Amino acid sequence: MSKEKIQIEVNGKIVTVEVEPSDLLVDVLRENLGLTGTKAGCREGECGACSVILNGKVVASCLIPALKADRGKITTIEGLEKDGELHPLQKAFVEMGAIQCGFCTPGMLLSAKNLLDQNPHPTLEEVKTAISGVLCRCTGYQKIIHAIHAASETIRN
């Protein structure tokens, strides 16, 4: 098996990585780039813990071969804070108790960011649809839904 080079923009930084043909994006992010905020859960696109934003769309990075992401623009959970300050979504999650064990949190936050990027004033129903691809086994979802809604209001003001 011969390695190939891919060039991806991760959280605003262009990086070149050598990958195997069958490497998946989730493993390249976690192991080659050390971005372990992206979690590997079910590895079959069901749990959403591996969610990242690829070219403006939230995707399950466990289903994306690394070579498919070549030349792509990626935002991981590490890219949400700016200059040491948490993103309003992150602040709302902390303040409103939307985190328990934390394993789903990166996927929830990136799903929410992707929603607010496209639809800054979502309804609660739209928030629920946006996070429907991420499973949380602790919170019962209510606090997450309310935190995302609160963050959208904060951003609006």
Added chain:
Amino acid sequence: MNQGRNLVWSKRLHWEKYLRPQSIPETLELLEESGGDARIIAGGTDLIPQIRNKEKAPKVLVDITRIPGLNEIKLEDGLIKLGALVTHSQVAESPLIREKALALSEGASLLGSPQIRNVGTVVGNVVNGQPGADTSIPLLALDAGVKVVSKKGERRISLLEFFIDTGRTAVDSNREMVTEVSFPALTENETSVSLRVARRKALALPILTLSVVLSADLKKKAFRYARIALGPVAPVPFRAQGAEKLLASALITDGIIKKTAQKAAQESNPRTSLLRGSEEYRRAIIANLAERGIRRGIERLEGKHV
């Protein structure tokens, strides 16, 4: 039979080559060179889990997502055409699809999750040949067909003939590629509806999906024709043609709607499944969904936004 094998889980997947052709001829060339060891990957939302579950073990993946021109939704000569790279999200959000094929928009927006809809393709969903596929059912009701291209040329196959068995279609994945799915855009006196029953609203396999395409003359209070598709109630996506015949040219009455719904339930063959429920339960759901689908179609023809 391979359950024991499936228990051996490994984090890494394995294939030898990942190729990224820039054109359809190049793709067909690569398929031929690989002599049956290659599979096309578009979104990969079915293929990657199939490789993980050891249902498939291709040595070569041929990624067609860099081929230009295949990600468009077009209306040409009354036909709506979706290129092989059109995603479920694109379809769900398309004003053209919402206006001319609402059932497909509804099917695509109920499939999987945002993460799946953003990369998974409609053509991939159809080619995968699952009897309950969320876009295959509305496409079957819409009388869609696919364009299959090989080095020998191209052919169009109606979805009525495309599905052969669960996971099997008329396309030869070793040397052919589906480049497009197309269907007639619905006109003023036609409408369509998709309904889905699942354990939860997101990321759940359908217990049942139904799509109806209806045409009626409301002044004469009569149906013109109906096409009713159901899944998974047979090894392939199923058209309830006996039920359709009952509605053709019939007066719109409660009686005929109920009779049609019962007929759809009778002629379907839902199986008892741990995931989807008992045969009896699912048959009752078919009648219920068919009745609701037809009634909703009539409401839509009356101009109601339901």
